[in-house]
Amino acid sequence: MHTRIKFCGLTRAEDVRLAVELGADYIGLVFAPRSPRRLLLGQARMLRDLVPEEIGVVALVMDNPRTEIEQIVESLQPDLLQFHGGEDDAFAGSFQRPFWKAIAMGGQGESAFASLAAYPNASGFLFDGHAAGEQGGSGQRFDWRQMPEVTDRPCLLAGGLSPDNVGLALRTAHPWGVDVSSGIETAPGEKDPEKMRRFVEAVRIADTRG
Incomplete structure (x- = not known):
């Protein structure tokens, strides 16, 4: 078993x-x-430029104008786009890049899953703890038992993950991948090296235990 790890919101080399x-x-x-x-x-x-080819680069946007996303794609050549706003499937799929759609789980419960069918072209989904219309990276958790079982596409768990709880999150939700931002930071955009190491170690230990 290999749980994919996404470190998000990096700002420093x-x-x-x-x-x-x-x-x-x-x-x-x-x-x-x-x-x-x-x-x-x-x-x-x-x-x-610091990222080797074997690691995916994900550009996260939230209701950005089309022209801005086009500039991001042209300049950055990301491997994936990740949409956090009200973008519909046609818009998200129009940039010649695979995309993940973030699903806001905060306060939504089962109703959040209804939006999955609205994104048939999404390459995967990211289930985050924030409420609809709010920013990701807030550190808000949702009930991991509500993680849906999507068998045809990758699903990532996000929201409130840290080195101390990611093992429990994996045992509870069994996601394809995990996405962490604030849980490995000292300040927004400034990652803590020790927390980064501990997070990866905790995921790999959970993987070996199944």
Whole structure:
């Protein structure tokens, strides 16, 4: 068993280098307008150049204008786009890139799952703990027992994960992957090296125990 790990909201070269060293599967770069982790294109290109081909680069957007997303795709050449806003399936799928759709689980319960069918072209889903319309990376958890069973596409668990609880999260929800941001930070966009290491270690221990 190999749970994929996505470190999201990276803003510093040293954090990207450590994520690569630790064997992260994906690195998330944030372009959501209201996020404290938002990058300028020049910053993002510098970070992107530090990522080897075997690690996926994910560009996170939230109701960004089409022209802005087109600039991100052209300049950054991300492997995936991740949509956190009200973007519909046709819009999200129109950038010649695979995409993941974030599903806001906070306060939604079972009703959040109704939106899955509205994204037939999504390559995967990310279930986050924030409420609809709010930013990701907030550290809010949802009831991991509500993680849906989607068998045809990858699903990532996000929201309130940390080195101390990710093992329990994996045993409870059995996701394809986990996405962490605030749980490995000292401040928004500034990752804690020890927390990054402990997070990866906790995931790998959980993997060996099945």
